[in-house]
Amino acid sequence: MKIALITGGSRGLGREAAINMAKKNTAVIITYLSNEVEAQKTVDQIKTLGGVAYALKLNTAKADSFDLFVSELTNLLQTNLKTKSIDYLLNNAGIGRYSSIIETSEDTFDELMNIHLKGVFFLTQKLIPLINSGGKILNISSGLTRFSYPGYAAYAMMKGAIEVFTRYLAVELGERRVNVNCLAPGAIETDFGNGAVRDNKELNNKIAEQTPLGRVGLPTDIGPIISELLCDEMKWINGQRIEASGGIHS
Numbered sequence: 001m002k003i004a005l006i007t008g009g010s011r012g013l014g015r016e017a018a019i020n021m022a023k024k025n026t027a028v029i030i031t032y033l034s035n036e037v038e039a040q041k042t043v044d045q046i047k048t049l050g051g052v053a054y055a056l057k058l059n060t061a062k063a064d065s066f067d068l069f070v071s072e073l074t075n076l077l078q079t080n081l082k083t084k085s086i087d088y089l090l091n092n093a094g095i096g097r098y099s100s101i102i103e104t105s106e107d108t109f110d111e112l113m114n115i116h117l118k119g120v121f122f123l124t125q126k127l128i129p130l131i132n133s134g135g136k137i138l139n140i141s142s143g144l145t146r147f148s149y150p151g152y153a154a155y156a157m158m159k160g161a162i163e164v165f166t167r168y169l170a171v172e173l174g175e176r177r178v179n180v181n182c183l184a185p186g187a188i189e190t191d192f193g194n195g196a197v198r199d200n201k202e203l204n205n206k207i208a209e210q211t212p213l214g215r216v217g218l219p220t221d222i223g224p225i226i227s228e229l230l231c232d233e234m235k236w237i238n239g240q241r242i243e244a245s246g247g248i249h250s
Contacts (some may be wrong), residue, residue, distance in 0.1 A: 001052065003027045003086045004230065005073070008058060008093030010039035011050065013140065013188065016223025017090055018042055022051030024227055027074065027081060027164075028099050031058035038184050054080065060093045060119035061111065064124045072128070085132045088230045091139045091162075092121045098151045107155050116158035121165060133176040143245040147225040149198070159184075163241050170239030179238045181229055186245025188217040212247040 003078055004021045008014040009030025018028045019042070028046060032055055033041035039055040043244050046053035058069050071190065094116055097108050131137070141163050144156040163182050170180040187207045189198035198204070208215045225244050228234060 001025060001027050001081075002088065002232075003029065003083065004088035004090065005029045005031070006090040006092060007058065007123070008033075008041055009033050010055070013025060013180065013185065013222050013226070014090070014092045015042045016219040017092065018050070018053065019046060020090070020223040020227035020244070021047040021230065022049060022053060024231060025051075026088070029054045029056060029086075030050070031056050031060075031069075032058070032117040033059055033093070035149050043047055046051070052081075058093070061113075061114040063118060063122045064121055067208060070125075070126050070130070074080070077130075085130050086127070087132050087135045087168050088171070089124065089131060089135075089137045090226060090230065091124065091137070093119075094140065094152060097155060099154075099208040100151055103152045104154050104190040105163055112154050112158050117161050117165075120162060123170065126233045131178060133178065136180060136234075137169065137173075137180045138229055139163075139180070139182045141182045141241065143164075143183040143184050143243055143248065144234065145184060145241075146243065166241070168237045176236070177235075180236060181237055181239065182241045183222075183226060183229060184241055184243040184245070186211070186217055186224050186243070186248050188219060188222060210248050211245070216246070217246055 004020050004026050006014050006028060009018045010032040018030050022028050030039060030042055043053040043055050056072055059065055097112055139162050142159040144152050145160045145163060166180055166182040173180060203215050222244055
């Protein structure tokens with residue numbers, strides 16, 4: 001059985017990714033920051049489907065905590081799954097912050113950078129030795145790196161950097177046949193960014209009008225895409241940015 005580590009798997013896209021990976025007979029380890037109850041719901045849902053799942057706490061904003069996390073992960077792998085390695089890594093954990101460039105504080109900028117850029121870089125660095133040769137890494141970016149909406153400059157900058165990181169990581173891990181790609185969802189109805197896309201009807205309708213498929217994306221649109229990109233058959237897609245946005249602003 002293959003093993004996937006999914007950061008931010010207690011809700012939204014991470015939860016859907018975990019469920020879809022479990023349906024492909026993959027053992028799933030999700031991480032959560034504070035909501036252990038929701039993380040356990042994800043684990044329980046996967047177990048109900050006959051899958052294997054575990055949850056570990058992780059603060060992706062705190063790079064100095066990564067050594068301890070890797071130790072806890074290694075212990076879980078050895079104790080529960082009788083292995084020392086994983087096959088798939090999904091860097092999904094994140095937050096949404098909305099403010100214009102002129103209103104963005106240094107604290108907000110640093111928070112976004114620590115979670116979406118520094119955290120992804122150094123967590124991946126720590127986990128590379130645990131990833132089996134022939135494994136896969138998928139980084140979550142955003143449609144906002146291709147099209148621009150006021151108020152998302154700092155967030156989109158971090159995601160743009162992740163797309164560059166993805167290409168370089170694909171080159172450096174190519175010798176071990178580790179595929180590295182980047183998935184860029186468009187607007188999705190989740191609680192991300194305080195549920196703005198999901199709960200703000202005016203915003204939801206505006207995005208739907210600009211999308212050829214006539215609606216805003218759902219987590220259930222993205223989960224299957226993630227599981228397909230991480231499956232063993234997808235070996236020749238590497239170093240790529242794949243957008244899943246319903247064709248918005250095409």
